[in-house]
Every structure is written in C-alpha cells, then in structure tokens.
Amino acid sequence: MARSILITGGNRGIGHATALAFADAGHKVAVTYRSGEAPADLVERGCLAVRCDVTELEQIELAFKVTEEAHGPVEVLVANAGITRDGLLMRMPEEDFAAVLETNLFGAYRVAKRAARSMLRAKYGRIVLISSAVALRGEAGQTNYAASKAGLIGFGRSLAREIGSRGITVNVVAPGLTATDMSAALDEARTTAILEQVPLGRIGRPEEIASAVAFLASDAAAYITGAVLPVDGGISMGH
Numbered sequence: 001m002a003r004s005i006l007i008t009g010g011n012r013g014i015g016h017a018t019a020l021a022f023a024d025a026g027h028k029v030a031v032t033y034r035s036g037e038a039p040a041d042l043v044e045r046g047c048l049a050v051r052c053d054v055t056e057l058e059q060i061e062l063a064f065k066v067t068e069e070a071h072g073p074v075e076v077l078v079a080n081a082g083i084t085r086d087g088l089l090m091r092m093p094e095e096d097f098a099a100v101l102e103t104n105l106f107g108a109y110r111v112a113k114r115a116a117r118s119m120l121r122a123k124y125g126r127i128v129l130i131s132s133a134v135a136l137r138g139e140a141g142q143t144n145y146a147a148s149k150a151g152l153i154g155f156g157r158s159l160a161r162e163i164g165s166r167g168i169t170v171n172v173v174a175p176g177l178t179a180t181d182m183s184a185a186l187d188e189a190r191t192t193a194i195l196e197q198v199p200l201g202r203i204g205r206p207e208e209i210a211s212a213v214a215f216l217a218s219d220a221a222a223y224i225t226g227a228v229l230p231v232d233g234g235i236s237m238g239h
Contacts, residue, residue: 004071009081013180017206028071054107073118079108104148125168133176133232136239160226169225176232199234
C-alpha cells in the first residue's frame, strides 16, 4: 500500500537515500530542503520537493499543506533535518549551541507535533527520528550535537508512550559515521581515528541507514515503538 511520506532534510545524505528507497518502493514521497535546488533524481521519480526551514513554524505548516494537497495526510514522518557547529565547549559561542538544538531537536519537535495531528485522527502513523551514535557514546567537540541527538531519544520515547494507543509508532535510528557531506568535512586523521573504533572497520553508506528507516516505517515493524536502532558498525554497542 502506497503511503504518504514526508522526509525533512531529504535533499542529500541520509534523507536523500531514504527518499529514494521509499520512492522506489512505490510510496508518495515529499522531501523538504532548506537551501540549494530540489534534487533532480527525486523529482524525476515523482517526489515532491518543498523548500522549508524547520526552525520556522510557518514554513513547516506550508510544507505540510503542500504535501497534504498532493499526497494526502502524512502517514510516515522521517525527521532527518540536522546541522553541526562543532567546537570545544570552552570556545563554543552560545549561539552555536542554541542553533544546533533549534534545528536538530526543536525542528523534530515541530514536525512531529504537526504530523501527529492527522495521524491521531487516522489512528495510524509512523514517526522515525534520525539521531546519532554520538548521542549514545559522546564525542569531544560535539557537545551541542550530542545534546540535540540525545534529546531526540528522550523525546521519541516519551512521544511513543503518549500516542501509541492510537496506532502510531515512534522510533529512533542512530547512525554512526556515514558517507555524507557532513562526514566529508572531517579531516582524514579524525576519520581514521573514528574508524579505528568501528568493529566493522568501515564507514556506513546512506542506503544502509535508509533500509533501517524503511523497516521501522513498514507494517513489519508494527509492534516496535520507542526503540533506538543503532546503524553504526558496532561503535556504540554497550551504550
């Protein structure tokens, strides 16, 4: 059955790979993007691309309105939009700490709240929040990012308890180092140091994260909610 799916930050990296996976499976997919151009390969597949900054409530409302008019009420939400502003805590401006939480955590809160409105009426829904292995194990120079991604776990599990009785699941995927523009910004020495801690010894592929998201959004995962699924090559095991 084709579902109406909305993915925030779907123009690149994990969000883009997730959009491709859903589109290729025959679903009605909409993605948001904050800058640049709409992804041509997604548009070619019939996906809807909507410019939206998840820090702006008015833009979120418009994105949902456009999606609903084209595809019907959102049945699957993937809250993926995120940013980094890395730096050691003692040198981190407060605005850098706040900006990361505003996008990564508050943005997810805004879109999940909006999506839940129609999901509650339908008594069906899938919400998948994209966290990070950093939320589980920490990372020097990423106190803001780790805080925002750890916040998603508490937020998601609490929301799962709130709305589970209405047939809505809420789960969290925690990727490890993945081949995206964000990881490409790391210098070679830092990438090597991280990979030395990964039991599988390699960087993850966006498609591997997308597969986990697609599973949690599927009927096969109907009895899974409040879960945190690491897709990280084993780097966060034990946390």
